[in-house]
Amino acid sequence: MARIGVFVCHCGENISSTVDCAKVAEIASNYPGVVYSIDYKYMCSDPGQNLIKEAIQKHKLTGVVVAACSPRMHEPTFRKATAEAGINPYLCEMANLREHCSWVHFREDSTTEKAAELVRVLVEKVKHNEELYPIKVPITKTALVIGGGIGGIQAALDIANSGHKVIMVEKNPSIGGKMAQLSETFPTLDCSQCILTPRMVEVAQHPNITLYTYAEVESVDGFIGNFKVTIRQKAKSVDHKACTGCGLCIEKCPIKKIPDEFNAGLGNRAAIYVPFPQAVPNKPVIDRNNCTYFLKGKCGLCNKVCPADAIHYEQEDEFIKVDVGAIVAATGFDIKHSDFLPEYGYGKYPDVIDGLQFERLASASGPTLGVLKRPSDGKEPESVVFIACAGSRDPAKGIPYCSKICCMYTAKHAMLFKHKNHHGNATVFYMDIRAGGKMYDEFVRRAIEEDDVNYIRGRVSRIYEKNGKLIVCGVDTLLNSRSVEIEADLVVLATAAVANSDSEELAQKLHISYDQYHFFSEAHPKLRPVETNTAGIMLAGACQAPKDIPDTVSQASGTAAKVVALFSQDELTREPLIAYVNNNTCVGCFLCQSVCPYLAIEKEEIRRRDGTLVKTVAKINPGLCQGCGTCVALCRSKSIDIHGYTNRQIYAEVSALFNRREYAGV
Amino acid sequence: MQEFEPKIVAFVCNWCTYAGADLAGTSRIKYATNVRIVRFPCTGRIDYMLILKAFQNGADGVIVSGCHPNDCHYTSGNFHARRRWIVFNELLELLGFDKRRLFFSWVSAAEGAKWANLVNEVVTEVRKLGPFNEYEELSKINVNSIGEICNV
Numbered sequence: 001m002a003r004i005g006v007f008v009c010h011c012g013e014n015i016s017s018t019v020d021c022a023k024v025a026e027i028a029s030n031y032p033g034v035v036y037s038i039d040y041k042y043m044c045s046d047p048g049q050n051l052i053k054e055a056i057q058k059h060k061l062t063g064v065v066v067a068a069c070s071p072r073m074h075e076p077t078f079r080k081a082t083a084e085a086g087i088n089p090y091l092c093e094m095a096n097l098r099e100h101c102s103w104v105h106f107r108e109d110s111t112t113e114k115a116a117e118l119v120r121v122l123v124e125k126v127k128h129n130e131e132l133y134p135i136k137v138p139i140t141k142t143a144l145v146i147g148g149g150i151g152g153i154q155a156a157l158d159i160a161n162s163g164h165k166v167i168m169v170e171k172n173p174s175i176g177g178k179m180a181q182l183s184e185t186f187p188t189l190d191c192s193q194c195i196l197t198p199r200m201v202e203v204a205q206h207p208n209i210t211l212y213t214y215a216e217v218e219s220v221d222g223f224i225g226n227f228k229v230t231i232r233q234k235a236k237s238v239d240h241k242a243c244t245g246c247g248l249c250i251e252k253c254p255i256k257k258i259p260d261e262f263n264a265g266l267g268n269r270a271a272i273y274v275p276f277p278q279a280v281p282n283k284p285v286i287d288r289n290n291c292t293y294f295l296k297g298k299c300g301l302c303n304k305v306c307p308a309d310a311i312h313y314e315q316e317d318e319f320i321k322v323d324v325g326a327i328v329a330a331t332g333f334d335i336k337h338s339d340f341l342p343e344y345g346y347g348k349y350p351d352v353i354d355g356l357q358f359e360r361l362a363s364a365s366g367p368t369l370g371v372l373k374r375p376s377d378g379k380e381p382e383s384v385v386f387i388a389c390a391g392s393r394d395p396a397k398g399i400p401y402c403s404k405i406c407c408m409y410t411a412k413h414a415m416l417f418k419h420k421n422h423h424g425n426a427t428v429f430y431m432d433i434r435a436g437g438k439m440y441d442e443f444v445r446r447a448i449e450e451d452d453v454n455y456i457r458g459r460v461s462r463i464y465e466k467n468g469k470l471i472v473c474g475v476d477t478l479l480n481s482r483s484v485e486i487e488a489d490l491v492v493l494a495t496a497a498v499a500n501s502d503s504e505e506l507a508q509k510l511h512i513s514y515d516q517y518h519f520f521s522e523a524h525p526k527l528r529p530v531e532t533n534t535a536g537i538m539l540a541g542a543c544q545a546p547k548d549i550p551d552t553v554s555q556a557s558g559t560a561a562k563v564v565a566l567f568s569q570d571e572l573t574r575e576p577l578i579a580y581v582n583n584n585t586c587v588g589c590f591l592c593q594s595v596c597p598y599l600a601i602e603k604e605e606i607r608r609r610d611g612t613l614v615k616t617v618a619k620i621n622p623g624l625c626q627g628c629g630t631c632v633a634l635c636r637s638k639s640i641d642i643h644g645y646t647n648r649q650i651y652a653e654v655s656a657l658f659n660r661r662e663y664a665g666v
Numbered sequence: 667m668q669e670f671e672p673k674i675v676a677f678v679c680n681w682c683t684y685a686g687a688d689l690a691g692t693s694r695i696k697y698a699t700n701v702r703i704v705r706f707p708c709t710g711r712i713d714y715m716l717i718l719k720a721f722q723n724g725a726d727g728v729i730v731s732g733c734h735p736n737d738c739h740y741t742s743g744n745f746h747a748r749r750r751w752i753v754f755n756e757l758l759e760l761l762g763f764d765k766r767r768l769f770f771s772w773v774s775a776a777e778g779a780k781w782a783n784l785v786n787e788v789v790t791e792v793r794k795l796g797p798f799n800e801y802e803e804l805s806k807i808n809v810n811s812i813g814e815i816c817n818v
Contacts, residue, residue, distance in 0.1 A: 070688045071705075072680075099691030100703055104782070110671070110699045117702060513741055533741055577707070595710075597741045628740035629711025633750070645707055654716055657702050658673050658724035 002033040002127045005061040006119055007052055008097070009043035009068035015097050018107040019115045024067065024097075027116040031123050035059050043068050049081040056085035063126035067095040067119045088131035090576070090644070095122040117657070124656035128648040137572040137623045139225035140325040142167060143563050146217055146506070149177020151541025151552045152330035153199050158560030159328075160208035164567050167322055168203065169231055170213045172261075174279035175200050177332055178542075181262060181356060183363035183370075185549060186412040187443035193278060193365065200280040214285055218319060220509050223600075223623035224536030225325045225572050233318040237286035238272070242310035245283045249302035249311065250274065258290050260367070264357040266375060267367030272302050277365060286311075326536050326563045329520060330556065331506060333542035336391050336399075336495040343462045344390065344493060350376040351470055352463060352491045354390075355409055362416045372420050374490045381424065381489030384417050385472045386410045387460050388430040391496035399496045401517065404546040406494035407434045411444045413492055414453040426453045427486055429460050429474050437550070456484060463491060497546035511599055512537050519545050530559040534598070535626075538562050577644035578625040579632060586617035586639040592631035593618065600624035601631065672726035672792040674701045674785070677716065679709045679744070682733035682774050689778030697782040698789040701729070708732065710743025714754040717768065721801050727767045727792035729784065734772040744772075766795060 006028040010016035021039040029037040036059045042048050043066060055061060064087075066078045071094040079089035095118045105111040141164050145156045148170030156166045168175070179185075180200075182192035203209055218232040238249075253270035260267040262275045269275075271291040272284045292299035293313060303311040335356055338347025346352045351374045353361075364370035374381050388410045392403040407430070414426040433455075435441040447453045458475040465471070469487045476482050499518035500506075507514040512532040513521040520543050523531040530538050540556035541547055547555070566572070583606060593601045604619035618631075618640065629642040641647055678684050684705050690697065706712055709732030717728050730751065738744040751770055758765055769788050773781045 070684075070691070072685060072688060096688075096703070099688040101699075103691035103694055104697055105699045106696060108699070114699050114702070121702065121704070595742075595746055597743070626740060628708040628743045629706065630708065630740070630743045630746050633711050633713040634746070642707070642711065645711060647713070650704070650706075650713075650716060651719060653704055654675070654719045655723055657675055657704075657720065 002063055003035045003059060003061050004031075004033045004063040004065060004123050004126060005052070005055050005059060006031075006034055006037040006123065007043055007048075007055075007064070007066045007068075008037070008039040008119070009048070009066065010039065010041045011069060011098055011102075012041065015068070015102040015115075018102040018105060018111050019097060020112045023112055024115045024119060028067075028119045028123065031120055033127055034123060036061065044074050044077055049077070052078065052081050053085035056082065056087055061087065062091065063123075063129060064092040065095055065119060065122045065126055066092065067097045067115070067122075069098040070094075070096045070100070088133075090132040091126065091129050093122045093126045093129065095119045121653045121656045124652040125649045128646065128652050130643065130646075132576040132643055135574045135576050135578070135622045137223075137225050137574060139567060139570065139572055140227075140323045141165065141567045142322070142324045143326045143328060143567075144169065144217075144227070144229055144322065144324040145328045145330060147177065147330035147332055147541070147543070148172075148175030148203070148211075148213070149330060149332045149541065149552075150179040150196060150199075150549055151332065151543075151556045152177070152328070153196075153203055154553045154556035155328045155330055155540045155560045155563070156203055156209055157199065157206065158557050159563050160206050162560070162564045162567075164208065164564065166206075166209045167231075167324060168209060168211050169215050169217055170211070171216050172275060173214045173236070173273075173285045174275045174281070175203060175211070175213060176276075176278075176280065178356075179549060180276065180278070181264070181359055181363075183359045183366070184412065184416060186408045187437075187439040189412070189415070191364075197278045197280075200278070204280045211281070212320070213281060215320075217506065217509060220327070220511070223621060225566070226623060227324045227327060227536065229322050229324055229327070231320040231322060233320055235288070235315040235317050237288065237311065237313055237315050238284055239310045239312050239315075240281060240283045242308045243283045244308050244310075245274075246307065247274070247284075248305050248307065250284055252301050252305045254299065254301060255290055255292055258287065263360045263367045264354070266357055266360050286313075326538065326566055327510065328538050328540055328556075328559050328563065329506070329510060329512070329532075329543055330540040331500055331503060331543040333497050333546060334500050336498055340397070340495065341390055341493065344387070344460065344491070345463045345465070345470075346390075346493055346495075349463070349465055349470060349491075350374075351489065352493065354493050354495045355406065355413065358413050358492045362413070362420075372417060379489065380421065381417075382421070383425040383486070383488045384414075384427070384490045384492065385470075385486055385488040386414055386426065386428045386492045386494065387472075388428060388494045390493035392494075393431060394496075397496070399498070399517070402434060402546075403494070403497040404434070405497060405548045408437075408440060408443065408548065410492075410494045411435075411447040411453070415447045415451050418451040418453060426451075427472075427488075428453055428455045429472075430455060430457055431459065437548070458484070497542065499543070503543065510534065510537055519543065530555055530562055536566070574622070575627070577627045577642065578622055579620045579627065579629065579640050579642045581618045581620055582639045582641070583617050585637050587637050588616045588618065589636065590618060591634055591636065592640060595630050595634055597628065597630070598624045598626055600626075670793055670796060672700055672789060672797070673724055674727045674729060674788055674792065675720040675725045676701050676703045676729040676731060676785075677706060677709075677712050678703055678729075678773075679732040679739070680705055680707050681739035682737065682772075683731040683781065685775035686773040686777045686781045689775065690781045691778075693778045695778055695782040697785045700789045701785045708738065708740050708743035709747035710738075710740065712747060714750060717754070721767075721798060726795070726798045727769065727788055729769045729771065729788055731771040731773045731781075731784070734774055737774060764795070764798075764800070767792060767798060
C-alpha cells in the first residue's frame, strides 16, 4: 500500500499569494494513499528539506510529492533530500505550483483548485514510481582525434599531456591541415609554419599519441566510453618503418607533372611524394592514380633506387580496429574552388586565383619561394584586386552565411602584397568589414592607413581580360554607386569557406547531426558548443563552422577539457530515465529500431538451455539510449516502456486529471 | 448562468514547451486556469491513445506541443509525433470525432507569451464548442443494446 507524503511550498509569497497552500495541503491529505501532508514557507531551505526527511522516516513514506516550483528548478534538490532520508530518489516527484499555476493566474478559487489537482496528478503518478539506480558505464580512456589540422593537433596534445592515450587519424599523407599552407597569420603576421611545425613534431613524438596518416575512419560503433572504431590505413606503398626519408625515390620518379595539392595546384609534384618539406611523417607515399607502375604495370624506378628497400607495391589497405572512449571530430573545412564564380572568370583566367593560392604564392616555401609571381606568365603584378565575400553571404550562390575568416585574410593578403611591392596598387572590394576580435580591427585599419590599401565598398559584377590585363568592373556604393573599372594583373577571390565534401558521410558514420551546409552541429549553440548531440563525440575547429586559428585552438582546448573530464572518472554515471523492453511480449518487429535517433536498439536472441532459438527481441543499449521515448509510443505490442514516464505512470496521471467522482474531498 | 469552463489537457515535451510554460510563469504572463500540463520527455513519447484517455476522463480539449521542427532535443522525436498526429487525425475523422477539440502546436523554451496565447485561444475555442459529452453518450450503449439498435 502506497504511503505518500505531500509537501506544499509557499515559496515565500510566490505561491501563497494566489494559492491557498494550507487548503491545498488539507485537500491533498484526503487523496487515497496520502498519509502525510503539510505546507511550509520555504520547502527548499534546510528546515524545509529536514521536514521532508523527517516525515519520510517517521511516516515510512513510499513516495514524495513536493508541490513547489518547476522540477526543472529544484527536482535535483528534493531528490537528493529524499535519498538522504533513506529512500530511492526517484520516488520523489514535483508538482509545479509556481511557474504553471500561481505565477500565471490571479487569486481565485479556481487557482487553488488547480493547484490541488496538480498535486493529485503527481500523487497518482508517484504511486507507480519505481526505485531506479544510476547506470554505470565503463570508460575506455583513449581518445580518437579525426583530423590532423591545428584543431586536431591542439586537442590531441592537450588530451595526451593530461596522461591519456590519443589516436589521431589524418586522411592526407601529412598532418598540418590548412594552417600548414598559410604564409603568414593575422593579426600578428607571424609565419604560420614557424608556429605550427613544432607542434606537428610534438604530435609525432608524443608517447601518448598514435598517429595514422593517409588513413580514414571506416566505421564507428558503440557509445560513449565504449566506441569501436575501424580505421582504414590506405596503402602507402612505402614501408615507413624501413624508409629513411632520403628522398631519392622522389628525385628519380619520372612522373613529375602532377598538380600539387599542397600548393593549391600552383606547383607540381611527383607520383611518389611528400606533401611539403616539413611534413610529419616526412616519408613519401605513392599516388596510385598517377603512378606508371600502377597504371601500366611497368617503371618500378623508385623500387630500384631505394637504398632501404622500402617500396612495397603489393601493400594493401589495412583495417585497424581500436577501442576508444571519446571521439573528437576536427576535420576542418574547404574553400569553394573554380567554376563557382563564372562571372569572375575563376577557373577560366589563370590570374584569377583564390585565397589559398595567394597564400602559397606569398609563402617562402611556396612554388615561387615567396616571390609574388602571377600564374599565367610569372610576371610580378603591379596591381592586385582582392574581392571579399566571393560567394559568401550570397543566397543566390546557396551560401547565405558569412565565412568569417575572409575579411581578415583579405586585409592580410593586401598587406603582404604591399610589403613585397611598395609601389603596387592593392584594391579591396568588400560588402562590410567584419573584423571582430582582439587586434583585428586595428589590423584592418593598418592595411588601409599605413599600407595604403584602397578599400572600395561594393560588389564586382564581372571580370574580363583585355590586352593582357584583367578588367574588374564593380561599383563604389559610398560614392553614389558610381561604377568603377580597375585594371589588374592579379585578382584574388576570398571564396566561401565550405564544409568538406565528405563531411556528410563522416557525420553519418559518427551518427552526429549536421546543418544544411554539412557543417557538424553542436549540442547547443551557446551552452554546449564543443559537444555534439551524440554523447562522447565532440567537435573542434572549422568542421563546425568557419573559424580562424585562435577560435579553432580555443575550441580544441575546450573539447580536450571535455574529453579529459570524461576520462577523469572510471565509470560513467547516467540518469536511469531510459527505455526498456519487455522480452515476454516483444514480437521482434523492430519498428522501434528505425525510429531511434541514437541507434540504441539492438537485437537480442532468446535461446533455450539447449541453444535453440526461441525468438529475437529488441534490446535497449543503456549507454546509447537518451530517453526520448519515441520507441515507446511507437511499439505496437506495448513492449517498450521508459523509466520515469512509464505507461502506468502517465495513464495514472491522465486518469487523475479530472476524475472528480472518486475524490469527494475536492 | 455561469459560463462553461472547459477542461484542457496539455501533453508537452520537457525541453521546449514545458520550459516555455515555465517562462510564461517567470515572466508573470497571466492566462486561463483551465489547462493541466502533463510532462513528457519528448512529443515523440506521446502515445495518442492518451488523448482518447483524456477525453474519456472528462477533458474538453487537448493540446499537444513540443519543440519546433529541427529543434528537438532528441533530434527527431517531434517529427515522429507530427507524423503520427496526421495518421491519428485521419483515424479520428473516420470515427466522426470532433477534431476541433484537438490542438497541435510548437512552443519553444523562449516562447512564454506564445504558450499563454495558445492556452487562451484553446480555452476560447473549446468554450464555444461546449462540454464534450460524446464519450459518455457512447459509453451508455452497451453490447446488448447494440443488438437492439441494429434489430438483430
